[in-house]
Amino acid sequence: MNLQITKPRRGRPPKVSRENQDTKAELIRSGLxxxxxxxxxxxxxxxxxxxxxxxxxxxxxYFASKEAFGQAVIENYANYFANKLDVCLLDESYPPLTRISNFVEGAKIGMIRHQFKRGCLVGNLGQEVDLLPESFRQQLIDIFHCWEHRLANCLKAAQLQGDISKKANCEQLAECFWIGWEGAVSRAKLVQDTKPLENYFNHFIAALPR
Amino acid sequence: MNLQITKPRRGRPPKVSRENQDTKAELIRSGLxxxxxxxxxxxxxxxxxxxxxxxxxxxxxYFASKEAFGQAVIENYANYFANKLDVCLLDESYPPLTRISNFVEGAKIGMIRHQFKRGCLVGNLGQEVDLLPESFRQQLIDIFHCWEHRLANCLKAAQLQGDISKKANCEQLAECFWIGWEGAVSRAKLVQDTKPLENYFNHFIAALPR
DNA sequence: TACATAATAGACTGATCGTCTAGTTAATTG
DNA sequence: CAATTAACTAGACGATCAGTCTATTATGTA
Structure with a gap:
């Protein structure tokens, strides 16, 4: 699995040895x-x-400006998160609503692991969007749409299995979930506890039309 | 102890009566x-x-530090907001649930008036609480508790009038409302539209146990 | 071998940050 | 009046910010 035998780097060698050969990826990871x-x-x-x-x-x-760097970091996070969502929400070994619960459990574990110091990048930047280059706004909006779409599909699967009402508007429910979710993550950071995530999720599930 | 009477102070007298509220209050207002x-x-x-x-x-x-200034601004906002909540949620000329709706309508108008550039101070600072002096954390948590308490009372009034189920846990519902509300304000800022506030509120009301 | 290019290296610029001190101005008293 | 003391202010301070610049050292290609 370890094919570090890749091509030798060009250019001046680093004074200190790095873990990763790929400096650009390292910067993005650190920036994230x-x-x-x-x-x-x-x-x-x-x-x-x-x-x-x-x-x-x-x-x-590697980057033209801090703005360009930020966009790269956001893109990286969006990909990472979309993949995480797919892993949870497309996992057919669980019923649809349980998959959402699995996602929430994963988020709780993640926040604990980082001692509640890290929230959601998209939520954080959304909060300060007026201070940012205007290009960030649409980028963030698009990411939310992507998440909504994925969650809506999962809710529709629940609908097919009869777990929620046929009359439910899954797109709107998904939108509402993410709107409130960012608040829950923010609150969990503030109180340094996963309870807000738990309470929010329980309330969301209980409120689904049956 | 009290021997300040014996020695009349010389020099320019302190403005104890006024405390120069003009300048200080102006700074707080601008800071807000x-x-x-x-x-x-x-x-x-x-x-x-x-x-x-x-x-x-x-x-x-006027202020010992930026931190002290920030605390003064938060306190000012907390008072302003608590008062606004009271005006809405204690207005007995409307049924309890309508009072909440009135609050939301007011928030929508406020966001439009400020062209979606201003969100909720408490939500903003909650987001960046890890960068702030540690004293801010408890201050913000306390403010949320205050809001929860006020909203819970309104929900209990709705309960008495039979608008929501007797079995509902009003405290928990109120907590959930504010958790998600901050997300809705943030999203409204991002998309520069009041729809997130509207959608979130409608979903919250629809989800209340009847 | 010669030259172009990739990549690292870090000093440097000018702006801005929060903070602080030394000062000026004004009111009161002896 | 002159001394005293509080209210208030101008500007310096070092730190840090994003970003620039020149130099250096490696590889790739001809």
Missing amino acids: EQLTESGFASSGIDQILKKVKVPKGSFYH | EQLTESGFASSGIDQILKKVKVPKGSFYH
Whole structure:
């Protein structure tokens, strides 16, 4: 599995050895951590670089600006999250509503693992969108639509199995779920407890039309 | 203990009577605008001062630090908001559930008036609480409790009138409302539309146990 | 071998940040 | 009046911000 025998790097070698050969991916990964904890405006490039011991010159070799970097980080997170959603919501070994519950359980575990310091990148940036380059707005809106679509499909599956009413508007329910979910994540961060996620989810499930 | 009478103070008298409320109150008002739009970390003192044309040197005469200033702004907002809630939720000329709807309508109008640039101060600061002085956390949690309490009372009134089930847990419902509400405000800011507030509220009302 | 290019390296710029101190202005008293 | 003291302010301070610049060292290609 470990084919590190890839081509030798071109260019000047790093002074300190890095774990990853792919500096750009390392920067995005580090940026994802930082932005998920601190948002965009409050995250300094220097700090992101420091964590992976990459000099500043390299940053502007790989990214045209902080804005371009931010977009790359968002895109990376969107892909990661969409995949996570698919893993949960398309898992046919569970009934549809249980799959949603599985997603919530995963989120709870994740927040505990990061000691409630990391929320949702999309929610964080959505909050500060007015301070950000305008290009971020549509990017974030599109991501929410993507999530809504995936959740709506899962709800429709529940509908087919008769777990929720045939008359339910699954798209609208999915939209409502994510709207409130961001509030729940934010609150969980604030009180440093998973209860808000739990309460919110239970309320959502109980409110589904049967 | 009380021997301050024996020695009459010389020099320019302190403005104990006025405490120069003008300048200080102006700073808090300007800070409220700024922090509601940009959060705490991204709000510069200079900009807040500039808007009310108070020189920079004066800031640290009125406030010990940016942290202390932030706390004053939060307190101010909490009072303002609690009062707004009381005006809506205690208005007995409407049935209880309609009072909640009135609050939501007011929020929608407010967001339109500020062109979706201002969200909820408590929600904003809750999002970035890990970057803030630790004292902010409990302050924000307490404010949410205050809101929960007020909303729970209104829901109980609805219960008495038979609008919702006697078995409903009003405290928990109220908690859920505010958890999701912050997400709805954030989303409304993002998409620059009141629909998220509307959808969220409709879903909440429809989900109440009857 | 020669040259172009990829990548690292980090000092540097100018702006802005929160904070602080040394000062000025004004009111009161001896 | 002059001394005293509080109210208030101007501007300096070091830190840090995003971003630029030049130099250096490696590989790829001709």
